[in-house]
Amino acid sequence: MKVRNILGERFKEAPKDCTIESHAFMVRGGYMRYMSNGIYSLYTPGKRIMQKIEAIIRDEMDKIGGQEVMFPVVMPASLWEESGRYTSIGSEMARFEDRSKNKMVLGMTHEEAAVHLARDIANSYTDYPFMIYQIQTKFRDEPRARGGLIRVREFTMKDAYSFHTSMEDLQEYYKDCHKAYENIYKRAGAKNVISVASDSGMMGGSVSHEFMLLSEIGEDTLAICSDCDYKSNMEAAECITEPLNSEVKQLEKVHTPETKTIEALSEFLHIKESDLCKAVVYQKNEDDKYIIVFIRGDLEVNETKLRNYLGAEIHPAVEITEESGIVAGFIGPVNSKANARMVFDKSLIGMNNVICGANEIDYHYVGANLERDYGKKIEYVDVAKIYEGAACPCCGHKSITIEKGIEVGNIFQLGTKYTKSMNMTYLDKDGKQQYPIMGCYGIGVGRLAASICQESHDDYGPIWPITIAPWQVEICALRADNEQVKDFADKLYTELQNKGTEVLYDDRDVRPGAMFADADLFGIPVRVVVSPKNLEKNVVEISLRDKSLKTEFSVDTAVEDILALVKKEFEKYAL
């Protein structure tokens, strides 16, 4: 393809809303165009990257026996009512009524559709196991679309669903899928992808992993042990604290004026934050009822863990009413008159001598012993955020490091959540009815493209791995008005294409600086410069976009040499 024909514009200044590099480059390079919040159109270079990633995914899914199918984007609400998710999922699912007033939804995931496609069909144990997948448009009404294709509302996703007759079989297949995902990232040129244990969230099921591309701009926080293999999304990481076994003391109320924050209180009393019992107030989304979480003063609440424990959506308390009996700034578990559910984090276990709010303005208790003073049996749960230097839940060493990651894929062991609720059964060997066990496996294609761009760029543009680059070779003809240059570059363009190479050809009459700036934004791995000066020396100039190579090829062997270089580039990403 010729640069002069490509619809799209390349420009220098990043638009103001592009706060991360990949977003800026993909807008500046003419890959995509904003249409609405979290909704983009793709120009040809962007579309080509997507197609290449899709082809890699398709290949790896087929290799583990996947059958490509197609589910609808628009589905009847009735199907989602069967699984219960029509009500359990909130406003992130788009809904509308069709012309006959039937309730419809836009697919944001397709477990229900997968069960619908397979039930009544796979009704004997001999039909199992199988895996079906699709690559299709999805819409999720994200409250915070951001980062270009990193977090959008409409996206292309590969989603796969496997069905099994035993947990062992699912677990085996889950491993195969884990491996297939590793292959996909390797082949697509995503370098720093790790898999971490994850929270299963709205998907149901228990065991699940997220594939995280490590990146400072990642929205996910990961806990990684530097001493063992432990890797987890912070949302799923257990926070282990040691019991302090401090000396038991008498409960005593002390005057602590103007000490509404942990910092103020610890300064006022000259104690460490970890000696305090902090209170954090939440409200349930559905009825605004209060929840007070008590946690050691130096720790933070992990809202996902809290949400999972409560089995309900929550938000930080917006306003604390007088009728609630909650005395903001001075909340404590002892002698509380608060009309609220109380949750005790495990970090409080064994704190015999603790400082907490006295539920009275300007007063705190010191020397509290929760077991003794609370008056009721306490159930401790883990709702604390793991932190840098925390004990590893696996090896126990204080070797947890915290990193940021972009989720570029996830795999779930779903179990029978959907097959049970949607009544999908099969007859086992003994003629007994059973529910199949499911797994599901997702990759967002656009997010992966953007993440690779984020990981692989320099100051001037993306450095696309050759396996997903929109074209493999770019020919820059400097002074295409020069007949010799034009002839040679034209010939090179034709011959390389005839040999099956994807070539982008810039024969525009623009200054070298502008041409190279555009080439940097296109990010094509192999660059060939044809110029009067080079041709005089009977060479063309060759460079790799990642700057690892800059050389000259003889014009006589240029085609073969370029083909060999392309082949070598591909080998970098071979399994």
Place this chain on the structure above:
Amino acid sequence: MKVRNILGERFKEAPKDCTIESHAFMVRGGYMRYMSNGIYSLYTPGKRIMQKIEAIIRDEMDKIGGQEVMFPVVMPASLWEESGRYTSIGSEMARFEDRSKNKMVLGMTHEEAAVHLARDIANSYTDYPFMIYQIQTKFRDEPRARGGLIRVREFTMKDAYSFHTSMEDLQEYYKDCHKAYENIYKRAGAKNVISVASDSGMMGGSVSHEFMLLSEIGEDTLAICSDCDYKSNMEAAECITEPLNSEVKQLEKVHTPETKTIEALSEFLHIKESDLCKAVVYQKNEDDKYIIVFIRGDLEVNETKLRNYLGAEIHPAVEITEESGIVAGFIGPVNSKANARMVFDKSLIGMNNVICGANEIDYHYVGANLERDYGKKIEYVDVAKIYEGAACPCCGHKSITIEKGIEVGNIFQLGTKYTKSMNMTYLDKDGKQQYPIMGCYGIGVGRLAASICQESHDDYGPIWPITIAPWQVEICALRADNEQVKDFADKLYTELQNKGTEVLYDDRDVRPGAMFADADLFGIPVRVVVSPKNLEKNVVEISLRDKSLKTEFSVDTAVEDILALVKKEFEKYAL
């Protein structure tokens, strides 16, 4: 792929709702599954057919310089408000509000998105012409989904948009696109596809063509001249009638009791229906105002032509109120007190002596001369349906034949309807601002697949052209429990695949009858039967699905012979 592994069920009895063969076969053969009115999931065989058609389309679009892009499925209503179609399109466009109460629509066509992608980018005449296309899911809330994939609500469509700086350039490109469409149908194996002039409907613009696959189950009615090249959708075909030049007579009111229908009246008065002036009453959708169409008694009103003339949506009158002044059954243009707009079809021109309602119960006029008796200047318009044996609007011969067709593609010269309304401009050579001229070009992928199945099947299943068949060769291993059979069939399966052939392999332990019934439903062009009996003779049995060949190949040369046969099948669909 092995038949035993494919998710899907093949069965004998067509479901009751399958009234056409292609629908029945595609359900019975495990190609698709009904989810909701006009919404289907596709199993792997169905998905593979779609992908092959898409690849052919993609190739032909690329050959005429198309750039593949991607538009969103979900778009902001504001974009459609710019073009005016947010209000002009009715309930066939799905609409919803997102979580922030923004109005959104589901794309049923993408002219607005195409302009959005190109405007501000293509702002110099040197950027033109260009064509962008996508292959993407669309949703159109059809009132009457039917025929399986023939008419659905959710569908995959290739839609292309070209932009030009002159009408001549558009017309040239339009021809290229017309040719590309012919190539697509030929390559995909659709045999009886013709292009007809069409009504542009809601798309705007003037010149347009539909590609029609001739079929009795087609919903479109076509007027085709058997003497010249004229071919038109009935909705766009001019109906030419000869002036009768009958003798002028006196206007006379006659008593015609109980003659509310044309048949009753012509019988009562012993005259031909073509001597009558018939009245047909419609109402505007927006305000229920009446429209009376006067037309020669033997002709029918073409509602599309009427709609286009009025520039408004209409429906046959549901109820005629007393206040309207319309005397149902006795409506005529002379001395009418009807509160209605009157439309006169061209067929009435020159009818000097006509019988029409007298706007009085049980009375008609005879000897009416509209020019003389109506009292106002009459504007005649063409709103009549063309009919079998009518005069050809092109050559004038009475050689019009009427056929049925399925619309499998359409191309439109849009002009500046969208670029003007959405303010897309470029600077021409003289630095003057101009609106680009657009064309648009659509093909429904699923409908084409179903239409080819409809055209190409026998009593037992589809006969897929090899270019779009889900697999190219099917191996049926009869008695796969026989070691020799299994070994040979396995080897054949592997070797053919290694040579790049797509093979479906049935090694199930089922009776030959069941295996062949399934094979017929799979419709794979080349069938290879491996059986103990054949192997004894050192041969495999070869047949084509369309029954044009049944032979034996030696086991020694089977691989090469099958590859040659596959190649020959492909040649049938080569350009």
